[in-house]
Amino acid sequence: YFADHPEYFLLNSKGRRSAQNLCPTHPEVIRLATECVLAALKKNPDAELISISKNDIRGVCQCARCRALNEREGSASAGPLTLVNAVAAAVAKSHPDVLVSTLAYHDTVQPPKTLRPLSNVVIRLCTDTCMWRYPYRPAMETEGFRDALTGWAAVHDKIGIWDYSVHFGNYMQPWPSFHAIAENLRAYAQNHVVGVMIQGAYQSPGNERELMRSWVFAKLLWDPSRECWPLMQDFIHGYYGAAAGPIERYNRMLYQAGLANRGIGEIPDFLAKSQKLFAEAKQLAAGDEALARRVDLASLPILQWELARDVATYNTGKVSEAERLRLRGLLDAFAKAAAHHGIRSVSERDSVAKWCGKIRRMLSDPAPARLQAVSVGKARAVAYRLSSTWKFRKDDADEGHGKRWFQTKLDDGEWGSYRTDLGVGWEKQGGKGDGVGWFRKTVRVPRQLTQKHVYVCFGAVDESAWVYIDGELRHTSTPETTGLEIIKLWATPFRFDAAQWLKPGREHEFTVRVHDAGGMGGLYMPVLLVGSDTPLTAAQILQAAGVTNPYH
Incomplete structure (x- = not known):
């Protein structure tokens, strides 16, 4: 509908319509959504619940109608709830046994002042924000979530929960969250919660301690009053048998860290202690093929975390050859073990193959300069x-x-050494945090670049960039100069014609100042000089040179 009816869609804070979410108070949106839901229920007569929720993107509609309603109700949930209630009213007439679910998520977490969900509506509240800020603390200890849950519970008796038992940035990282989730379930039971979904890794096996998580949380969902640690012990001794002793000690170390609201980085000598415990467990499991496989899988997060930790601080310019060989050995061992256990993903963004590929590039030799003739159409x-x-x-x-x-x-x-062929920024090459970074390089321009246009082309920069040639500012790529928002700027190539400043056969000093507001920071794709008698765009240059952005 976007091409013909942009008014059906969210108006953002800059006055632009976005096809990523709807305007929930538009009368035609309400009518079309109702028709869509009723048609879906007709095709699925056994359905007991249907969800109507905004997409997983922050921001609410800023049209005059939505803004006035949300301001009057004191919450951005008022607009979406208006749509949900309208659809739910129609559903109640034709399908009285069907519930309509909607997410209380991001901007819509807090309840409105006076607007109430209809009786056939389920408010599915997400622990999202508090989960990522305080991953080892029970959700009710965070003021925002506590206010949201008790607020909805005070006005409605059908609340669902979307909780998380996963670290999306690294599925396999040891994650001391058992205690927090057990406490969450007790709180949910006391606040009109009628159902809980605990999300783990969803692309493949490999979520850290996933079998024990599924078993323990299933027991707690039936009876939230039970104690978590005895259930964990029950699973450990039932599943690991003769090797249970050291694995129980490993889990106790993590459980106690969670009780103290600490991650594995705050456990003294965590890696060495864990490696010793799993070495003992593997000895105890020797001779029992099934048990040995279980122990090997349980130990894999330690191998992966050691590799991820050391790669995160890897500085290409300062690492020794011995260290590079050690990391290559860890990488080979992890890739082999992941394949053996059928693990395909290490994070929400990265498959095992993609993640290992990034590290292999990091551990490889730097890419040399390369001159090539290319074609762009007939040019x-x-x-x-x-x-x-x-x-x-x-x-x-x-x-x-x-x-x-x-x-x-x-x-x-x-200055340190930095590589642009790794697909990662300065935060994984020795630089820490956001802010400003500087890059320098002496470039001898090939004698073959005598064309009318000599473009300097950057595959991408995270985020704003100021490019100097021989001490003079020659190009700027910022939201102000490009018209691009930061969310697009960081993954968009740019080029400028530098023929008037670059002399074939001579050396020139390139300096790039980069400002990064969030994310990896810096140059993370190749930089090219391209000579052409025909005007070329950055996209044409990269396509002709065979350069692709891994984040597109």
């Missing part, structure tokens, strides 16, 4: 891909511009 061009190694310095105080770090005769001997 011919010459593409020179710069070598992937740059000099890098993080600028936490943002003093580089004042100190003229872009000048040609700068002493950058103490």
Whole structure:
């Protein structure tokens, strides 16, 4: 409907319509949604529940009608609940036994002041925000969630919960959340909760301690008053048999960390202790093929976490060859074990193959410079891909511009080494946090670049970039200069014509200042010089040179 009826869709804070979510108070949206739901129920006569919820994207409609309603009700949930109630009223007439579910999620977590869900509506409240901020604390200990749950419970008797038993950034990372989820279930039972869904890793096996999580949480869902640790012990001794002793001690270490609201990084000598316990467990399981397989799977998060931890602090310019070989050995061992156990994903974003591929690139030799003739339609061009190694310095105080770090005769001997062929930014190459970083490189322009246009093309930069050539600012890529929002800018290539400043056969000093507001930060794709007598876009250049963005 977006092309013909953009008014059906969310109006964002910048006055633009977005096809990613609906305007929930538009009369035609309500009519069409009602027709859609009734048609779906007609096709599925055995259905007992149907969900009407906004997409998993932050932001609510800012049209005058929605804004006035939300302001009057003191919550952004008022608009969506208006749509849900209207549909639920129609459902009640034709399907009196069907419940209509809607998510209380992101902007819609808090209940409205006076608007109430109809009796056949289920409010499914998500622990999302408090879960990621305080992953080891019971949800009711966070003020926002406590207010939301008790607020909805005070006005409605059908509440569902969407809880999480997973670290989406790393499914396999040891995650001391058993205690928190057990406490959550007790609180839910006391606040009109009629159903709980606990989400784990959904693409493949491999969620840390997933079998024990499923078993223990199933027991607690039947009876939330039960104690969590005895159930964990019951599972450990029933499932690991002769190897249960060291595995119980490993789990106790994690459980106690969770009680203290601590992650594994706050457990003294966690890696060494865990490796010792699993070495003992593997000895005890020797000779029993089924048990040995179970213990090997239980130990895999420790291998993966060691690799992930060490790769996160890997600095390509300062690591020894021995360290690189050690990490390659860990990577090979993990890839083999993951395949053996049928694990296909390590995170919501990365498959095992993709994740291992990133690390293999990081541990490989830097990509050398490469000159190639390319075709763009009927046009011919010459593409020179710069070598992937740059000099890098993080600028936490943002003093580089004042100190003229872009000048040609700068002493950058103490700067670190950085690579643009890894698909990762400075946060995984020795730089810490958001802010400003600087990149420098001396480039000898190939003699073959004599064309009318000589483009400098950046595959992508996270996020805003100021490009200097021989000490002079020659191009700026920011939200203000491009018209792109940050969410698009960081993954969008850019190019500019530098023919007037670059001389074939001569060396030029390239400096790039980057500001990163969030995410990995910096250059994370190749940089090219492209000579052409025909105007070319950045997308045409990258396609012709065979460069693809892994985040598109």
